[in-house]
Amino acid sequence: MNRRRACLLLVLPLGAGTVAGEFAPALGQPVGLAREAAVKAAFLYKFCSFVEYPAGVFRAPADPFVIAVYGDDGVASELEQITSGRTIDGHAIKVRRIYDGDILGTVHLLYAGGPRLGRAREIAAAARGPVLTVTDSPAAGSTGPVLYFSLEDGRVRFGASLTAAAARNLRLSSRLLTVALQVEGR
Secondary structure: OOHHHHHHHHHOOOOOOOHHHHHHHHHHOOOOHHHHHHHHHHHHHHHHHHEEOOOOOOOOOOOOEEEEEEOOHHHHHHHHHHHOOOEEOOEEEEEEEEOOOOOOOOOOEEEEOOOOHHHHHHHHHHOOOOOEEEEOOOOOOOOOOOEEEEEEOOEEEEEEEHHHHHHOOOEEOHHHHOOOOOEEOO
């Protein structure tokens, strides 16, 4: 079994379990640069299960759940592998790579990361409507990301902003918040 598959098996356990159980392997495993993209991609996929979107966010039952990635092709590639053939609430998952100058369009989850942190924050702040925004650093208030990644002692962790979630008309599961590193707006 290659390292990537082994990592995904650790991060994405099959079957029912608590959020802490589902996220625990990713929270407890030190990550190297080669694995960071895989761990972030696994988190992004799992986050979707713990966010409640408002009614009517999908125009038709066949509309895909769109995950857009800006600034990190490694995470986009990992997400494409993880989500291949999977659905979220009955919607096929579509991963889109976003580049400077692209029109964001319909997106349900936007990860804006990579080395251009300032530009990534701008992209995330520009997303409108019920979009779960995730970045590589926190920013306070309603225009900041709903979730953000943080490296703590070599481990990928995440924090949450209830203020940003409310501004985007999203509800974060209490099960997700119990394993967050920090929760802003409690």
